[in-house]
Amino acid sequence: MKKNVIILIAALLLLAGCQSATPAQGTQTDNAQSGGGTQVSGDVYVFNWGEYMDEELNNAFGEATGIQVHYSTYQNNEMLYSTLMGGGSNYDVIIPSDYMISRMIEEDMLLTLDFANIPNFANIDADLKNPAYDPENLYSVPYAWGTVGIIYDTARVSEPVDSWGALFDERYSGEILMFDNPRDAFGIALKLLGHSFNTTNEAELRGAYDLMVTQKPLVQGYVMDQIFDKMENGEAILAPYYAGDAITMMETNEDLAFVFPKEGTNIFVDAFCIPKGAANKTAAEKYIDYMCSYEAGLANIDFTGYSTPLIDVYESLDDEVKNDGISYPEDMTGFETFTNLPGWVNDLYAELWTDLRK
């Protein structure tokens, strides 16, 4: 019996050791580095969207600082939220979107940043500082911003696409992809019905739900990162997606085009934050600062196709990119940001989304 107890304790110790040494979940790549000569060292656990960073930079950062980057990815804001809420994770840097940042601030899930460690913050476009989701700019540093629109196959649409209605058009039955996350998916139905993304009117939300139920038979699949393969290979004709990724897909498949629907669309900012429980806050701040440097910013914008919040990176872009009408649209009337919603609305979203998908 005594021995059993000893084994149990040993096992528990082992378990505790494992937990502090490994991050919780997700796909991850470790970029092992030998030490540089700076004061901050150790490990930094980064949790980012999929296909959303030039991962070479993690190696470069490790070589420059001796801080080992452990990088893993998630598919959407809600998944990030669930992972943090589920506990047991030990991420130091996360990159949620605007509305999720304000939700996390409200729910006391983030640490305030020490901007003395992030001098490159000065390089952020003033329009993106002190945003509505973080009014005093205590918790976040913008990483990239972007918009949502429809990416479609010009060779196979019957008429020019200019409305969210195209995603509900029976002629494209079986050729439509939809967002696999509630906020983006509901947003489309809400806009088509002429409502705000941020409505707290239950009838309007249920109306959007009903519309999406009628759309479901037309939908080929609900996808996130899988969209790249599917659109590039011509598996589907129409899909709503983020502008930066659309540019990436259009580079591979020349038949693809991107449009901002006339009903209005979403403009968003994704920003670096440090969640509560981060083990290495100084290293995390150093990482954020590095990612806001000119070289890293340029490499990331080049890789992701999203729009940069960094002034010097923007200025160095070719006119061709600045004026492509997608990355930096000139006319942004009808563009609306997501804001955080009251708890009961978030619950309603979760309920309706599960009902839609079941």
Added chain:
Amino acid sequence: MKKRGGLLAAPYTVWMALFTVIPMLLVVYFAFTGEDGRFTFGNFSQLLGYGAVFGRSFWLAALATVVCLAVGYPLAYAMSRETGAVRNTAMLLLMLPMWINILLRTYAWMSILENKGLLNQLLSFLRLPPVRIINTPAAVALGMVYNYLPFMVLPILTVIQKIDGSVIEAAQDLGGSQFTVFKRVILPLSLPGVLSGVTMVFVPGVSTFIISQLLGGGKSMMLGDLIEMQFLGSTYNPYLGSAISLVMMVIVLISMAVMNRFGEGEEEVMVL
């Protein structure tokens, strides 16, 4: 003697306690807890709305199990008749896909089955009409059959191999035709293998999740997807997720108990 046996089992007992019993208790606890931390049956009443998902999961798992059995039993029987190199090669080919990550295997099926995928390219080359199978429940069932077939073949093969040759010879000596020998001797004696094969395909089949997301387009949601969604997916409700898990476990246990009644009188039934 008894004591030493207990000691030898200690590592596994500890393992079971830490990773099976405690998590199970947590699932039960969460299933009966509301978001306010109070005791409730509310999660279970919510479950009524997900009857379709339960139905689809059990139906698809049953379908995959039947197909696995229909394909797997003859294969196992044929393999048991072979010896040496042929059987070893067959065994290798059967096991080979299992050395590849399930995600990769399923992604491969995705590119085979897609509307412009390999299958349809082949069909159009042969001037045959294309098939639309991707993002349908049929594709999910196919993915499950592919992934779980070895779990059906191996236990059946093991049991058939162990059948005493003299029993078969005796049946033949008594004038049984090949078919009679199979029907009256081999089939009944191989039932324990069939039973464990069915268990090993059906149980993971019910809780499959990633296959249905990739091959079903997220439209044929299964219990596994629903549970994943509550814990790590786009809605966060571990209480509901636990309730679904608990009910699923109970239904699986009941179906296994029913299955085992068929195998009553046979020995060594469940290999879990």
